[in-house]
Amino acid sequence: MALWDKIISRGNVEDRRGLSPASLGGGLGIGGIALVLAFTYLTSGDLSDVLTQIDPAALTQQQSQEDTSQFAGEDEYEVFASSVVGSSNDVWNRIFSSEGKTYNPPKLVLFRNLTESGCGNASSQVGPHYCTLDSTIYLDETFFEELTTRLGAQGGDVAEAYVIAHEVGHHVQNELGTNGGVSSSEDSINLELQADCFAGIWANSLRDKSVFEAGEIGEAMDAAEAVGDDRIQEKVTGQVNPESWTHGSSEQRVNWFTKGFEAGSLSSCDTFKEN
DSSP: OOOGGGOOOOOEEEEOTTSOGGGGOSOOOSTTOOOOSSOOSSSOSOTHHHHTTOOHHHHHHHHHTSOGGGGSSOOHHHHHHHHHHHHHHHHHHHHHHHTTOOOOOOEEEEOSSEEEETTEEEETTTOSEEETTTTEEEEOTTHHHHHHHTTOOOOOHHHHHHHHHHHHHHHHHHHHTTTSOOOSHHHHHHHHHHHHHHHHHHHHHHGGGTOSOTTTHHHHHHHHHHTSHHHHHHHHTSOOOGGGOSSOOHHHHHHHHHHHHHHOSGGGGOHHHHO
């Protein structure tokens, strides 16, 4: 396990795992949901394909059967997530400042099953995602069970940190204004690969701080490989269709994460020029 206690900075994390969807207030109906810019990890294609399958009543019933007392107070996972976001804030504050810009940090919401977001319903069926309308990342950590059991990733805390850092990468794109005007699957892939490269920049910022144990960065690369479109399609459907890709291949995702990790610079992540 990585030595997260070496990270002093803490990010803005709201823990809703002990709350039922009904207690959050507001309408949780499926109708009128705004699309989140990022796409789900576990399917390819438009996110609305997944959202239309969400049954809020079923998710509420499932959550009501869980013991939520375990989430009372600040627990180890909340501290871990806050450390990842906090260390991400550090590196992006530094990079933005070097270019004369101001970085506004994101918020991370931890939840189980279903919660409300600025983009509509955030569901565990959608997977980790970033909402541009409220600058917030939504994460049901049970997603990582899917990552290992369904997609064959080795898992681990560094793999989970990579996923969070990838979503922070989408926030960075929002801050830079580079995520607007997505008009093709190629644009979508370039955005996702750039977010992987940005996650690599985050990992680079910790490389000399003795946070990662020997070989642990391989967990992040393994996770990046596991969520490549080709790998997911082969696992889920038994076929690979590059024309429907939205995130890029396993090889592309690992390569771009590695570029960010080795260079640690914003200029190393211009996927729109190099792809």
